Every structure is written in structure tokens, then in C-alpha cells.
Amino acid sequence: MKFLLNIDKVFRELLLQEDTDNDKKITKDDNGPKKFVLVDEKSKQEQVIEGTYHLSNLLQELAMLRESNIQIGEVDLNRIQEKPVERISRKIKEDYWDELTRTIDKKGLTQIIEDEKTSSKVPTLYVSAKDKKGVDYFRELEKELINFKLEILPENYSVEYVDTLNAKPGILALALEQKLYSLQGVPFVVPGGRFNEMYGWDSYFIGVGLLVDNQIEKAMAIAENFKYQIIHYGKILNANRSYYLTRTQPPLYSSLLIDIVKYKVPSLDWLRSHLKIVILEYNTVWMVQGNRLTETGLNRYKADGVGMPFEVEPGHFDDVFEPYAKKYKLPIREFEKKYLERTLVDVELDLYFVHDRSMRESGHDTTNRFINTCANLNSIDVNSFLYKYEKDVAHLIKEYFNGIFQIEDVIYTADEWEQKALFRKDKINELCWNEESSMYFDYDFVNKKQFPFEAAATFFPLWAKLCSEEQAKKLVEIVLPQFVMSGGITGSTQASIPNFPKDVPQRQWDYPFGWAPHQMLLWEGLINYNYLDKAQEMVYRWLWLITKNAVEYNGTIPEKFDLEISSHKVFAEYGNVGTKFDYIAKEGFGWVNASYQYGLSILNDNFKNELNKLTSPEDLFEQ
Known part of the structure; x- marks a missing residue:
């Protein structure tokens, strides 16, 4: 009517x-x-x-x-x-993915370079000298549009060179593809709000949502841009801005390939071209001894670069800078300025920022788990991801390339990748599994002991399928209840928080906050080990939270939630993206959109009916 x-x-x-x-x-x-x-x-x-x-x-x-x-x-x-569930899902599928899609080309460049992060009057676009086609294309475009300045990144740039770009920060070009009449940017989907660029691990979870919504071409485009970044920037970037050139993201490229081929095998040539780059990334980004590979045989997050990360707002590190400002007898803003410009250097503070930059590489920015310690840790999350890389490569070689895969004069076999995975699994169990707590912890390889912070990453081995049946049972029956709240799992247990001083800032990836990637990896992990009823419950809890907030707050779909109050009203650190709009929410938030669509693909019809009625989890599930 x-x-x-x-x-x-x-x-x-x-x-x-x-x-x-x-x-x-x-x-x-x-x-x-x-x-x-x-x-x-x-x-x-x-x-x-x-x-x-x-x-x-x-x-x-x-x-x-x-x-x-x-x-x-x-x-x-x-x-x-x-009905709320149908409305939210429909808008994500029909509207939000398109609203969040960007291209870096004649049509889409202005939307990328003229955002709130752009401070100069004439924004800078950086293109790798390796990308001859891109350099030619953007040189012509610079003459035509006049609203940006083109800079060419040298082929083998140094960390010191990247530091010089902070004086003129800009966006990094992504892949171009030849269409019928012209070159066009390969599309990518941004998280939303102030995050108006392609983020590394966000893009994987977004890809999962796109595949559920049958937008396979867009998911494949994410893989194309992953490939482009590894070839031209040496890694999948934290995001495609100049000040992220020294920082990668959690390794999920192989998982995206595995998910894509479940829906459609584009072609063996396409798959071959991507598998080559997955192996290149594995070898050059993750398995270089002394960098992200440690003497234990396990990996860590370890970003390059020196000093304070460029992207944070003034005042973000005031609690860190205060004692150093007093040490040098400077007002805190003046000390911050001098330190950022590197006219004042402090070795101890530089070490703090090695850990801080590495924490940002992990995607968990910020958490007390990684503050001033991240680069010392064989973290359970990165090693779970890399175990899955090894299993994924073995699977793809076996299933699609007859067990043998050749790159130039190097021959890889499925069996050798299985052996890599087995070695990592044994090492994780030796160093990270804690039988007394029934939990996985990060291993501090510097101090040679586990770092007993109870983080949601303890469930990542379920997702990677590296647990034994007994370990999985303990994780689900003993550990999971320590994280569960009405709206899903928190980033850490409440018990982990009192171990830190009360005057430090509340960290957004810790208790009581809940994030889409943690939920999605948990759901798949529960399904992997046949905890199907528990998976239904955990999906319901998170989707109830999203639906409740959208119903009560004009369709709001935010970046994260406070699970203590089952609300999007989060005031820790950076606030909450996806909550600022007039009259109508047009884009939601990338990985929360994805979690909604993925969750609905798991949830049974009875629970979907209860979700439309906003039946509280307490009324459905025994605590």
C-alpha cells in the first residue's frame, strides 16, 4: 500500500x-x-x-x-x-555495498582524495614506479583533473624515505584494469566513515559478506587489489595511504581465495596468478628471519618505521608523552611536535613505538595485550592465520594443480606445505597452549614465557582448525563462557583488565567491547568442530545486538559495540564510526554489514523469527 x-x-x-x-x-x-x-x-x-x-x-x-x-x-x-531483519539485510545487500565501493581512476579519484584525512589544498596521489601502466594513466589524469599532485614511489624505497612522505601524505594507487574503452580502477570496498580507503583485514571480512550476497566480482576485486599491493608495495597494507607503507595487516589473503573458490572457480589462470602472490607474500613478508619470523620458528607482528605513527590525532599519546615531556622540560604539545619531526630523539620512547606500530599492524589497535610488548610476542592470532595459510596453499596445490606448483624454477608440493603447517601446529601447542587455563596465550620469546592476557584471539585456532578435539572442547566449555555477554564475545575477559593501571586509557579492543571479526572467526570455528547449537547461539547474540541498535537508533550499524550495555555508544579512544549521519544511514560499517549477512546465512529460521521480535538472548539461552 x-x-x-x-x-x-x-x-x-x-x-x-x-x-x-x-x-x-x-x-x-x-x-x-x-x-x-x-x-x-x-x-x-x-x-x-x-x-x-x-x-x-x-x-x-x-x-x-x-x-x-x-x-x-x-x-x-x-x-x-x-521486519527489522529483512530491512537491515536488504539495505546492506542493495545499498550499503554500493555506497562503500570506491575506485581510484578518473571517475572515483575525487571521492578518495578529498576526504577528512586530506589536509593539503592539492592532495597527493602516489603511484609505484613499478606500475608503468599506472604511472602513464595518472600522469595524463593529473593534467586533466588538476585537483591532485602525482608523485612516483621509487621501486626500492627505504623506511627513511617513507618518513619523508609525512610532510606530504597522500593516497596510494591501486590496481587498474582494461575495460572496453578505457582503463578503470579495480573496485574496493571501504569500511566507511573516516575510513575512506582500502584496509587490509577489514577487506577480508567484507569479502565474506560480499560472497554471501553473491557479489563475487567485488570479492575477486579485493583479491586483485591484494595482489597489486604485494607486487607494488611489498605487502598487503594496513591501508593504502603513504604513512602505512611500513605496515602490513593480519594475513588473510589465502582465506579469501579459499572462500572465493567455494562459490566459483574464476579460472585456473586466475587462481594460479593469485597463489603465486600468496606464496610470495608468505616468503617475503612473514618468513624473513629476524623480521616477522623469530628464533622460535613462530611469527610476530613487526612493523617498520621509527617514532610516533603519523596517523593519530594530537593528544592521543598524552599519557605516554607526559613523563618524557617532563624529562626534557617541555610543554607536552611542544614535545610531541619535536618528537614527531624527529628533531628530538629518545631511544626508550622509540622502542615503545616499535611495539605500538606493530600493534597497529595486528589490526588490534589498541589493546593492553600489545601495549609496549607486541613485537616481543609470538601472538596466537598471527600464527593461527599463518597455519591456515600453509593449509590453504597445500589444499589449493593438491586440489587444483595435481599436488605440484611451480614458480619459475622453484617447485612446491602440497606435502611440503602440510609439513610447514604441522611444524607450526606443534610449536603453537608447545609454546602457546596453556593446559591449566585451557587457553591459548601469546608467547613472549624475549622473556621466554607465555604472556597470560585472556584475549578473544584464543578462539582463532578453532577457526584455523589447528586444535585437537580435546582442546576445542575445553575452549568451548571452559573458556568461551568467560567471554560471553548478551551481545556476543568481548575482546578480552574482564579478569584481564584489573592487571593494568587504572589511569591508563580504556582500550577499544579489550573488555567490554565487541567486534565483528572476533564473532565471525568464532562462529566458523564452532562450526568446524561441530558445535552447531553453540554457533547458532553466538550468531544470535551478535545479530540481536546489531538489530536492537538499528531498531532503536534510526538504522545505525556502527564499527563496534559496548557489550556491557549492549550499545553502540562507545567512548573509548576513537569513538565509534558509523554513528554520524543525518536522517538515514547510507552505508553501515563494512565488517559489521558482513557479519550480519554471514550470520544470517548460518542462523536457522526459528532464530530469525525471534530476532525480528528482538527476543533477548537471556530468554533463549541458559547462562
């Missing part, structure tokens, strides 16, 4: 009555009557719209019509009365 309305008039009346806090949304925090009468312009028929959720849906539908400059238009009441 459709109502013909004066769009702008109804829009203004609705906001005046219901948006009592003037935040350009209709939420549970507003104090309006939560009841609005629609009158059809033609028939004068009336329809009462009641409740926060339905009123916010009405606001969103009106906002879309206003943006289309429609003065008198039809509002579909079915859209307003749409």
Missing part, C-alpha cells in the same frame, strides 16, 4: 514532532509521542505510524525521496512496516 504525500512538508512535521533532541534522527532517546498520522494527498485516507522503529523507517523513506528532489511522491507503507 502506498501513500501520496507532500514529501518536504511531512518530513518537516515528522522531525518537529518526533526528533526532540534535534540530532536529525528518530531514536529511543527522543521524547516525542511516538505516533504520527499520515494523510494521503489524494484520497485523504489516514494511516497511523507508531513506535521508534516505524517512525525512523518513515523518516528514512522520506529522506530518500527528498534527495531525489521529489515534491509530491509515494511512500510505500510496506517499507515502513518491513
Whole structure:
């Protein structure tokens, strides 16, 4: 049923009555009557719209019509009365993925370079000298658009060279592909909000969501841009900005390939070209002794670069800088400026930032687990990821290349990759498994002992399938309850937090915060070990949290949640991306969108019905 309305008039009346806090949304925090009468312009028929959720849906539908400059238009009441699960999922599939898609080419460059991170009047685009086609393309584009400056990265740049780019930070080019009439950028999907670039591990989880939504070409495009980054920048970057050139991300490229071929094997040539680069990344990024490979035979996160990371906002490190500012008898802002410019050097502080940069490479920025210690740790997460790399490479060689894969004059066999995985599994069990706690911990290879921080990464071995059945049983029955809250699992246990001084900042990847990648890896891990009922429960808890917040807050889908209060209202460190919009949420947040679609693909119909009713997890599951 459709109502013909004066769009702008109804829009203004609705906001005046219901948006009592003037935040350009209709939420549970507003104090309006939560009841609005629609009158059809033609028939004068009336329809009462009641409740926060339905009123916010009405606001969103009106906002879309206003943006289309429609003065008198039809509002579909079915859209307003749409069940929450169906509405959220539909908008992710039909709208949000497209809203978050970017290209670096003539059509899409402006959207990338003119964002809130761009400080100079003429933004800089960096292209690798190795990319001859890209250099030629962007040189011509620079003449035509005039709104950016092109810089060419030398083929073998140093860490010191990257530091010089902080004076003129910019975006890094990604892959181009030949279309019928022109070169075009290979698309990528950004997380959203201020994260308007291609992020490393975000892109993997986004790819999972795209595959669920049958957007296979976009998932393949993510793989193409992974390949491009490894060839031209030496690694899959934290993100494609100049100040991330010294930093990679959690290794998930092979997992993306495995997921893609489950849906469709593009071609053996395509798969061969990517498997070569997966092996290149494994050998050159992760298995170089003394860098990310340690004497134990296990790996660590270890970013290059010196001093304070460029991307943080002024004041972020005030708690760290304060004693050093006193030491050098400088005001804290002046000390920060001198340290960032490297006109003042402190060896002890530099070591702190080795760990800080490495923590950011891990994706867990920030957590007390990695503060001032990350580069000393054989972390359970990176070694779980690399175990899966080894198993994935073995699987792909065996299944698609008859057990033998040749790169130039080097021959790889599936058996040798199985042996790599077996070695890593044995080492992880020797150094990281703690029988007393029934948990995996990071191993401090400098001090030769486990680092007993109880983090959600302890479940990553379930996802990687490196646990024994007995270990999996202990993780699920003994450890998981320590992380579970109404809306999913927290980044760490509450018990880990009191071990740190009370005056340090609350870290966003620790208790009580919940993140999509932790949930998604846990779900798959539970399924791997046949804990199917528990997987249903954990999916339900997270999707309930997303659905509840979207229903109560005008469709908000944020970056993360506070699981202590089951809310998107997070005030730790960087705030929460995906919560700032007017009238209508247009993009959600990349990996939370993905977790919703992936979770729905697992959840049974009975639980989907309960989700639409917002039945609390406490009413469905015994604690």
C-alpha cells in the first residue's frame, strides 16, 4: 500500500514532532509521542505510524525521496512496516555495498582524495614506479583533473624515505584494469566513515559478506587489489595511504581465495596468478628471519618505521608523552611536535613505538595485550592465520594443480606445505597452549614465557582448525563462557583488565567491547568442530545486538559495540564510526554489514523469527 504525500512538508512535521533532541534522527532517546498520522494527498485516507522503529523507517523513506528532489511522491507503507531483519539485510545487500565501493581512476579519484584525512589544498596521489601502466594513466589524469599532485614511489624505497612522505601524505594507487574503452580502477570496498580507503583485514571480512550476497566480482576485486599491493608495495597494507607503507595487516589473503573458490572457480589462470602472490607474500613478508619470523620458528607482528605513527590525532599519546615531556622540560604539545619531526630523539620512547606500530599492524589497535610488548610476542592470532595459510596453499596445490606448483624454477608440493603447517601446529601447542587455563596465550620469546592476557584471539585456532578435539572442547566449555555477554564475545575477559593501571586509557579492543571479526572467526570455528547449537547461539547474540541498535537508533550499524550495555555508544579512544549521519544511514560499517549477512546465512529460521521480535538472548539461552 502506498501513500501520496507532500514529501518536504511531512518530513518537516515528522522531525518537529518526533526528533526532540534535534540530532536529525528518530531514536529511543527522543521524547516525542511516538505516533504520527499520515494523510494521503489524494484520497485523504489516514494511516497511523507508531513506535521508534516505524517512525525512523518513515523518516528514512522520506529522506530518500527528498534527495531525489521529489515534491509530491509515494511512500510505500510496506517499507515502513518491513521486519527489522529483512530491512537491515536488504539495505546492506542493495545499498550499503554500493555506497562503500570506491575506485581510484578518473571517475572515483575525487571521492578518495578529498576526504577528512586530506589536509593539503592539492592532495597527493602516489603511484609505484613499478606500475608503468599506472604511472602513464595518472600522469595524463593529473593534467586533466588538476585537483591532485602525482608523485612516483621509487621501486626500492627505504623506511627513511617513507618518513619523508609525512610532510606530504597522500593516497596510494591501486590496481587498474582494461575495460572496453578505457582503463578503470579495480573496485574496493571501504569500511566507511573516516575510513575512506582500502584496509587490509577489514577487506577480508567484507569479502565474506560480499560472497554471501553473491557479489563475487567485488570479492575477486579485493583479491586483485591484494595482489597489486604485494607486487607494488611489498605487502598487503594496513591501508593504502603513504604513512602505512611500513605496515602490513593480519594475513588473510589465502582465506579469501579459499572462500572465493567455494562459490566459483574464476579460472585456473586466475587462481594460479593469485597463489603465486600468496606464496610470495608468505616468503617475503612473514618468513624473513629476524623480521616477522623469530628464533622460535613462530611469527610476530613487526612493523617498520621509527617514532610516533603519523596517523593519530594530537593528544592521543598524552599519557605516554607526559613523563618524557617532563624529562626534557617541555610543554607536552611542544614535545610531541619535536618528537614527531624527529628533531628530538629518545631511544626508550622509540622502542615503545616499535611495539605500538606493530600493534597497529595486528589490526588490534589498541589493546593492553600489545601495549609496549607486541613485537616481543609470538601472538596466537598471527600464527593461527599463518597455519591456515600453509593449509590453504597445500589444499589449493593438491586440489587444483595435481599436488605440484611451480614458480619459475622453484617447485612446491602440497606435502611440503602440510609439513610447514604441522611444524607450526606443534610449536603453537608447545609454546602457546596453556593446559591449566585451557587457553591459548601469546608467547613472549624475549622473556621466554607465555604472556597470560585472556584475549578473544584464543578462539582463532578453532577457526584455523589447528586444535585437537580435546582442546576445542575445553575452549568451548571452559573458556568461551568467560567471554560471553548478551551481545556476543568481548575482546578480552574482564579478569584481564584489573592487571593494568587504572589511569591508563580504556582500550577499544579489550573488555567490554565487541567486534565483528572476533564473532565471525568464532562462529566458523564452532562450526568446524561441530558445535552447531553453540554457533547458532553466538550468531544470535551478535545479530540481536546489531538489530536492537538499528531498531532503536534510526538504522545505525556502527564499527563496534559496548557489550556491557549492549550499545553502540562507545567512548573509548576513537569513538565509534558509523554513528554520524543525518536522517538515514547510507552505508553501515563494512565488517559489521558482513557479519550480519554471514550470520544470517548460518542462523536457522526459528532464530530469525525471534530476532525480528528482538527476543533477548537471556530468554533463549541458559547462562
